[in-house]
Amino acid sequence: EEEETLAMVKPDGVLGNYTERIKNAVVESGFSIIRETVIQLDEHRASTFYVEHSSKSFFSSLVKYMTSGPVLVMILKKENAVADWRAIIGPTDARKAKITHPHSIRAMCGLNAEKNCVHGSDSLESARREISFFFGEISTDAKNLCK
Ligand code: CMP
Secondary structure (H helix, E strand, O other): OEEEEEEEEOHHHHHOOOHHHHHHHHHHOOOEEEEEEEEOOOHHHHHHHOHHHOOOOOHHHHHHHHOOOOEEEEEEEEEOHHHHHHHHHOOOOHHHHHHHOOOOHHHHHOOOOOOOOEEEOOOHHHHHHHHHHHHOOOOHHHHHHHO
8 A cells, every 4th residue: 555754855965965866766766756845944843853852862962963954855655655765764873874784875875873864754653743744734643632
């Protein structure tokens, strides 16, 4: 069944001119780009997006990184989109990706565990939340909470 996932080119990817190469990989891997937008996250928006990491030691550094320049956000669609996009981007730590997944996107343009140049939703549930975060009005989950 067709799925949608949220992909993002992070500030280091955009500023390092990796956008075209990443979009080529997206299309060559059979994804359709349903929506895309380039935005500058502010501190509040970046903190909200990564709220599940708010207690981690790297949180403030992560927010600083994610607000350091514009990001490209895309909704990608295909069968098994969530898992397939995660496989194509490779492991979180780009330094490890260069060794274990040399053909992955993070191996191509990432630097380390933080500056890993791309994002992919980690589950269908996260994908729904993240897609409405960037493209929706109010998410279904939020609507249910408001009932
Ligand atoms: P991502 O998996 O897209 O979402 C969470 C982000 O937190 C991750 O990418 C990295 O950018 C960052 N991150 C994850 N682990 C670490 C870490 N150990 N040190 C610093 N940043 C991290």
